[in-house]
Structures are given as structure tokens and as C-alpha cells.
Amino acid sequence: MAAALVIETLQAGYEPGLPIVRGASLQVEAGEILALLGPNGAGKSTLVKAVAGLVAVSAGRVLLQGADITQVPAHRRLALGLAFVPQTENVFANLTVAENLELAAALQGVKPRQRLPELYRRFPDLDRQRSLRAGRLSGGQRQMLAIARALILPPAVLMLDEPSAGLSPRLVGEVFLSLRVIRDEGVAIVLVEQNVKSALAVADRAAVLVEGIERVVGPAAQLQGDPRLAELYLGRRSVTAPAGAI
Amino acid sequence: MLQVVADGLIVGSVIALGAIGLTLTFSILRFANFAHGEFLAWGAYLALSALAAFVAIGGASAADATGWAAPFAPLSFGWPLVAALAVAMLVTALMAWALDWTLFRRLRVQGAITLVIASFGAALALRNALFFLYGGIPQYYAQALQIGIPFLPRSVYGGLRFTPDQLFVLLLALLIVVAVHLFLSRSTLGRAMRATAHNPALARISGIDPERVLRATWLIGGALAAVAGVFVGLTVQIRPTIGLDLLLPLFAAAILGGIGSVWGAVLGGLIVGLAESAAVTLVGAEWRAAAAFVVLIAILLVRPTGLFGEKS
Numbered sequence: 001m002a003a004a005l006v007i008e009t010l011q012a013g014y015e016p017g018l019p020i021v022r023g024a025s026l027q028v029e030a031g032e033i034l035a036l037l038g039p040n041g042a043g044k045s046t047l048v049k050a051v052a053g054l055v056a057v058s059a060g061r062v063l064l065q066g067a068d069i070t071q072v073p074a075h076r077r078l079a080l081g082l083a084f085v086p087q088t089e090n091v092f093a094n095l096t097v098a099e100n101l102e103l104a105a106a107l108q109g110v111k112p113r114q115r116l117p118e119l120y121r122r123f124p125d126l127d128r129q130r131s132l133r134a135g136r137l138s139g140g141q142r143q144m145l146a147i148a149r150a151l152i153l154p155p156a157v158l159m160l161d162e163p164s165a166g167l168s169p170r171l172v173g174e175v176f177l178s179l180r181v182i183r184d185e186g187v188a189i190v191l192v193e194q195n196v197k198s199a200l201a202v203a204d205r206a207a208v209l210v211e212g213i214e215r216v217v218g219p220a221a222q223l224q225g226d227p228r229l230a231e232l233y234l235g236r237r238s239v240t241a242p243a244g245a246i
Numbered sequence: 247m248l249q250v251v252a253d254g255l256i257v258g259s260v261i262a263l264g265a266i267g268l269t270l271t272f273s274i275l276r277f278a279n280f281a282h283g284e285f286l287a288w289g290a291y292l293a294l295s296a297l298a299a300f301v302a303i304g305g306a307s308a309a310d311a312t313g314w315a316a317p318f319a320p321l322s323f324g325w326p327l328v329a330a331l332a333v334a335m336l337v338t339a340l341m342a343w344a345l346d347w348t349l350f351r352r353l354r355v356q357g358a359i360t361l362v363i364a365s366f367g368a369a370l371a372l373r374n375a376l377f378f379l380y381g382g383i384p385q386y387y388a389q390a391l392q393i394g395i396p397f398l399p400r401s402v403y404g405g406l407r408f409t410p411d412q413l414f415v416l417l418l419a420l421l422i423v424v425a426v427h428l429f430l431s432r433s434t435l436g437r438a439m440r441a442t443a444h445n446p447a448l449a450r451i452s453g454i455d456p457e458r459v460l461r462a463t464w465l466i467g468g469a470l471a472a473v474a475g476v477f478v479g480l481t482v483q484i485r486p487t488i489g490l491d492l493l494l495p496l497f498a499a500a501i502l503g504g505i506g507s508v509w510g511a512v513l514g515g516l517i518v519g520l521a522e523s524a525a526v527t528l529v530g531a532e533w534r535a536a537a538a539f540v541v542l543i544a545i546l547l548v549r550p551t552g553l554f555g556e557k558s
Contacts, residue, residue, distance in 0.1 A: 052451050074450040084451045092441045092448065094506075099437060106434040107453040149452065 002066030004030045004188030005051070005082075005157045010060035012050035019058055020046040022212035028157065028188040033179060035203035035220060036192045039233050043212035044192045045087065048159045051190075052084035053077050065156050079108060081156035087165055087192075090146035093135030097126050097145055100134050104152040119148045122178070140171035147178060158182060159190040164198060176202040196233075200224045208232050247403040250527045251520065256412050256481055258519020259419035263474035264492060265499035265511035266426060267467030273443035273506030274463045277361040281345065282471060283489030283496060284372035289338040289472025290479040290488055291380055296330035297387060320395075320410040322388040322480070331476050335469040342468030343461060369489065376486035384483040387476075415477045422473060423512050426466070430508060435462055443506045494535060495522065498542045504555025513553055517541055 005028040013019040020043045028034045036044050049055040051062050053074030062070045064082050072080065092100050101119060105112045120127035123144045129137060134145055143163050150158055160179070164172040172195070179202060183189050193199035200206055203220040210232050216223070223229060268282045304315040304326065317324045349368055353360050394407030408416075430436035435458070442449040442459045450456060478488050499518045503510025518538040525537030545553065 054447055054451065073455075075453050075455050078451065078453045086448065086451070089445050089448060092444050094440055094444045095437065103434065103437045103441060104452055107438065 002063070003027045004065060005190065006061075006063040007047070007051060008061040008063070010047065010050060010062065011058045012046060012055045012060075013058065014046075014055065016056075016058070020212050021050055023060065024209065024213050025060075026190075026207055026214060026217070028190055030156065030188050031183060031186045032204040033183050033189040033191055033202060035199040035206040036190060036209060037196055037199060037206055037229075038209035040194075042209040044209050045161050046212075047209065048084065048161055048190060048192055049086075051159060052082065054084075078150075078153065078155070081153075083150035083153075083155035083158045085143075085146045085150050085158070085160045085163060087161040087163075091134040091137070091142050091149065093133065096131050096133055097137070098130040100145055100149055101126075101152065104149045108153040110152055115152055119151060122181075123148050139166050140168075140174065143167065143171075143175055144178070147175070147182075151182065154185070155187060157188045157190065159192075161192045162194060163191070164193065164195050172198055196229065197224075248398060248406040249404055250523050252406055252408060252412075253526075254520030254523030255516060256415060256519070257522055258516035259416055260474050260477045260481070260515075261492065261495050261499050261518050262512040262515025263419055263422060263470050263477070264496045265503070265515045266423070266508055267470045268496050269500040269503065269505055269507065269511040270439065270443075270463050271467050272500060274439060274459060275350070275361075277350075277358040277365070278497070280362065280365040280493065281368040281372060282365075282467065283491075283493035284369050284376075285338050285342055285468050285471035285489070286475035286478065286492060287376055287486060287489035288341060288372060289334045289468075289475030290484045291376055291475075291486075292337050292472065293327070293330040293334035293476045293479065294380075294385060294387065294484055296333040297326050300326035300329050317388070317390075320392075321414055322390055322392050322411050327387055327476075331473065334472040334476060338472035338475075339465040339468035342471070343464040346460065346464050369493075373486055373489060380486065382486060384485045385479075386483055387479055409481075411480045415481055418473075419477070422470065423508070426470070426508055429466075435459075439463060440506075495519075495538055498538045502542050502545055502552055504552030507552070507554035510552055510554030517545075 007024060007026045009023045009025050010021055011019040011023055012021040024043070024047055026034065036047065038044050046055055050057050053072065057070055061068055064080055067080070069077060069080060069082065092103070095103065101116055102112050105115055125141050126145055126148060129141065134142065137145060147160070163175050167175065176198065179189055179191065191199060191203060200220045200223055205218065206220045206223045207214045207217040208229065209215070215232055216228060264282065264286055267285070268279065271279045271282065301315055315324055315326050345368060349364055350361055353364050392409040392411055394409050396405065396407050398406040430440055438449065438454045439459050439462060441452065442454055442456065446456065449459070475488060478484070478492070495518050499514035500511050501514070502517060503512070503514030518541065521537040521541040522534045525533045529537070
């Protein structure tokens with residue numbers, strides 16, 4: 001059976017000839033959380049945006065459950081099973097909570113009555129705030145709404161760009177707990193995180209990206225306390241272990 | 247005094263319809279389309295041509311039309327103008343979409359400034375095409391003179407009169423605004439348009455086809471502009487400079503109401519209309535345009551995002 005998501009020597013960036021992601025290759029299986037770590041400017045966000053179709057890909061391929069989606073427009077990828085929750089502005093602040101979810105359902109041809117009750121049960125805070133404009137939600141509630149929107153059509157792959165940014169430790173715990181539940185339902189999760197400790201605690205595997213390419217990939221449990229992690233974050237070039245060396 | 251308010255509401259309802267299309271274009275396509283006023287002018291003239299065609303098909307002139315072409319008393323027009331309005335809405339909507347297809351689409355990657363300059367050029371071309379095709383002499387949908395119906399005597403705040411056509415304009419404008427509001431708040435496409443206006447990237451990854459939203463924006467904006475143009479023709483006169491004359495009030499209304507807000511554009515249009523009407527009566531007709539901008543500046547000083555605008 002094909003992996004949920006395969007990224008093959010991907011190059012991507014915002015300006016032609018200036019790639020930020022420089023040949024990254026990763027694989028995520030169904031039912032696992034892959035934490036994507038790395039220092040600021042390593043290209044983590046650019047990589048997930050490129051996989052989502054928001055950043056131009058200049059070389060390489062993206063395979064979703066074995067199918068090449070590299071050239072598929074961004075607006076068709078959700079229907080194929082690839083959901084993405086951006087770091088900021090990840091809900092439509094000018095729509096209410098209910099409108100956000102109903103729009104997501106309508107766009108994917110899902111009857112709101114079929115899916116929304118389940119999502120409201122999973123995220124009870126959203127249920128209580130249905131008629132509130134999403135722009136008025138707290139940071140944690142916004143994150144929940146963004147995740148709920150991404151789950152409107154049960155995805156094969158869910159990518160999240162720093163879902164813990166700006167949240168209190170308690171809320172980070174809640175968000176990560178919900179990710180575990182989603183993972184246990186068989187969804188492959190790619191989690192971009194700056195908070196290394198929290199990310200390694202929730203992830204099954206982790207990849208460290210430096211200068212647009214993965215330097216270390218391995219089980220999260222083994223990466224915790226690995227001295228090379230600190231060296232990569234501090235920018236020492238001596239660590240050049242190939243991917244999967246752990 | 248009351249008449250000033252009534253005149254302001256009629257002018258304002260025309261501005262509001264035009265400003266809705268402008269604010270949608272501004273918020274979704276992210277550029278100020280200076281050609282939008284010309285859609286009003288083209289709408290008015292397309293309706294004039296369609297009206298002539300329908301009356302000709304009916305076998306009667308507009309002045310002495312009977313039967314199918316007879317006016318709905320006490321209005322100055324009948325079925326031919328209603329059908330002409332529908333044709334004008336359709337053709338102007340397609341024209342707006344075609345302008346995007348042939349001009350703006352190619353320039354979109356160049357950024358907003360290029361698009362704004364291109365829209366200036368498009369406005370010049372569209373306006374001069376009207377001069378070329380129809381000439382500069384003002385025209386009317388009906389030659390019959392309409393007498394205002396007194397609603398209040400002069401002893402009550404100076405009295406209040408409306409012509410039947412003016413009442414029709416007010417009522418239809420209200421119905422159209424409610425319909426646009428329901429479309430944007432209840433339909434999937436309407437919600438997708440609001441979502442795209444708020445965050446185009448998030449809209450794409452949510453499954454919203456950006457081309458579909460752009461197409462809908464041009465079609466709706468063009469159709470509403472045509473209605474506004476026909477309203478100008480009904481309540482004032484048809485001339486090729488309708489778009490140029492209304493362009494600044496349209497922008498004032500859209501900005502005053504808050505870019506992207508339909509109700510903001512409506513309220514902005516009414517405020518601009520009232521300010522213009524008050525200026526004509528109280529200060530002089532030459533201050534008409536200035537009054538709208540004094541109100542605009544005053545409101546933006548207090549609320550920089552406009553009445554219904556949200557901080558980005």
C-alpha cells in the first residue's frame with residue numbers, strides 16, 4: 001500500500017531561481033505524526049505550503065496515496081485528501097463559526113447534517129460559539145475551528161503549520177491531544193513546530209530541516225535528547241548525517 | 247428639508263448599487279477598478295438600444311405605445327424597458343467579465359498599480375466608444391414628462407414629492423440590496439466570495455476555485471452597475487459621461503462604508519447621496535462633489551476602516 005504522503009526531492013520558493021526548499025524528501029505513513037523541525041528560515045513552512053499548492057514547485061514531486069499531485073491546483077487538493085491548516089489567519093474571520101464549517105462542507109459536497117454534529121461533539125467550544133464571528137474567537141478556539149474545517153472531509157493527510165503558536169501551554173496540550181485522536185483514526189499528520197519538546201512528545205517520527213533539506217529523520221523518541229538536534233538548531237555545519245541515519 | 251432627504255435617497259440608492267459592485271471587485275480582486283463607472287454608462291445605453299429594439303419588434307414607438315409596450319401607469323415605462331433592463335444587466339455583466347478576460351487577467355501578476363492604470367485606460371476606451379456609437383446628446387427612455395406626486399404639503403418641512411419612477415427606483419434598489427445580501431450570506435458561492443475577499447490563500451486550500459469567484463464577482467458587479475445606469479437614465483438622463491460623473495461618488499461610498507462590506511456600500515451610497523443633495527440646496531450645485539468628500543474625510547478621521555470595515 002502506498003504511503004499517505006511522499007515528497008520527492010522537492011524544490012520550491014517564492015522567486016524563480018531562488019528555492020527555499022532545496023531537494024527535500026520525506027515520507028509519512030497513515031496513522032503517524034511526523035514532526036517537521038528546524039531553525040527559523042529552514043524552509044519548514046515553505047515546504048508544507050508547497051505541498052499544499054500555495055508555493056510554486058520548481059522540481060521534484062508530491063505523491064498523495066501514490067498519486068502525483070504536484071501539478072494539481074491548490075483548491076482541488078482538499079477533495080483528494082490533503083488538508084492544510086496554516087499558521088496564521090487560518091479561519092475566515094468575517095464568517096461565523098457555523099458559516100466557516102458550512103462553507104467547508106458545501107465546497108466538498110458534504111451535507112452539513114452528516115458531518116457537522118460530529119465535529120461539534122469533538123470540539124464543544126465551537127458548538128457553543130456557532131453564531132460568533134470567527135475573528136472574535138480566542139487563539140485556541142480559532143485553532144480548533146481551523147482543524148475542524150480541515151477535517152470536514154476526513155483527510156488522508158493533515159498538515160499543520162505551528163498550531164501551538166501564540167497558545168498557552170494548556171491549550172497547546174489540548175490541540176496536541178486532538179491531533180493524537182485524529183492520528184489514531186488513521187490520518188497521516190505533518191506537524192511543523194518551533195516548540196521542539198512538545199512536538200517530539202506528540203510525534204511518532206521527526207525530521208529536522210536545515211536550509212531547505214532534511215538533515216535528520218528518525219523516531220521522535222530517539223531524537224529527544226539527541227545532541228545533534230541542538231547543533232543543527234545552532235547552525236553547526238559539521239552535522240551532515242544523511243536522512244534516516246538514526 | 248424633507249425633499250432634500252428624499253432626493254438624496256434617490257441619488258444615494260443609485261450610488262449604492264454601483265458601489266456594491268465596486269466594493270466586491272476591490273475586496274476580491276484587490277485593485278481599484280476605475281472602469282467600473284463605465285459599466286453604469288454602458289448599462290444605461292445598452293438598455294436604450296434594447297428598448298428601441300423591443301419597441302420596434304412590438305410595432306409601436308415608445309411615445310404612443312399601446313398593448314404590450316404600454317407604460318405601467320403611473321410609471322413612464324412598460325414591459326419593453328423591464329426586458330431592456332434584463333438584457334442590459336446580462337450584456338454588461340458579460341462585458342465586465344470579458345474586460346477581465348482580455349485585459350486584467352493578463353496583467354494580474356504585475357500587481358495592483360498596473361491593474362489600476364489599466365483600468366484608467368479601459369475607462370477612457372469604454373467612454374469614448376459610447377461617444378462614438380451614441381453621440382454626446384443626452385437621451386431619455388421616455389419623452390413623457392412625469393409630475394411629482396405630493397406626499398406631504400409644503401407646510402410640513404417644505405413638503406415631499408416623488409415621481410412614480412423615483413419610487414420605483416427606491417423600491418427596486420432596496421429589493422436588489424436585500425437579494426445581494428441574501429446571496430452573500432446564504433449561498434455557497436456568496437460565502438465563497440466573502441471568504442476569498444478575506445483571505446485568498448486560505449480560500450484556495452479550503453477548496454474554493456478562485457476563477458469561479460472572480461467570474462461571479464465580475465458578473466454580479468457588471469449586472470448591478472447596469473441597473474444603476476438604467477436608474478440614472480430613468481431619474482436624470484442618459485449621457486456618455488454618467489460613469490465619469492459617478493466614479494468619485496462610487497469610490498467615496500465604497501471607502502466610506504468599508505471596503506468589502508455590502509451594507510457599508512449601501513449606507514455609504516446613501517450618505518454620499520444625502521450629502522450631495524444637501525450641498526446642492528444649502529451651498530450650491532458646484533459644491534456637490536466636495537460635500538461627499540467632506541463627509542468621507544470626517545468619517546475616516548473617526549473610523550479609518552470605514553463604517554463597516556474590519557482591520558486587516
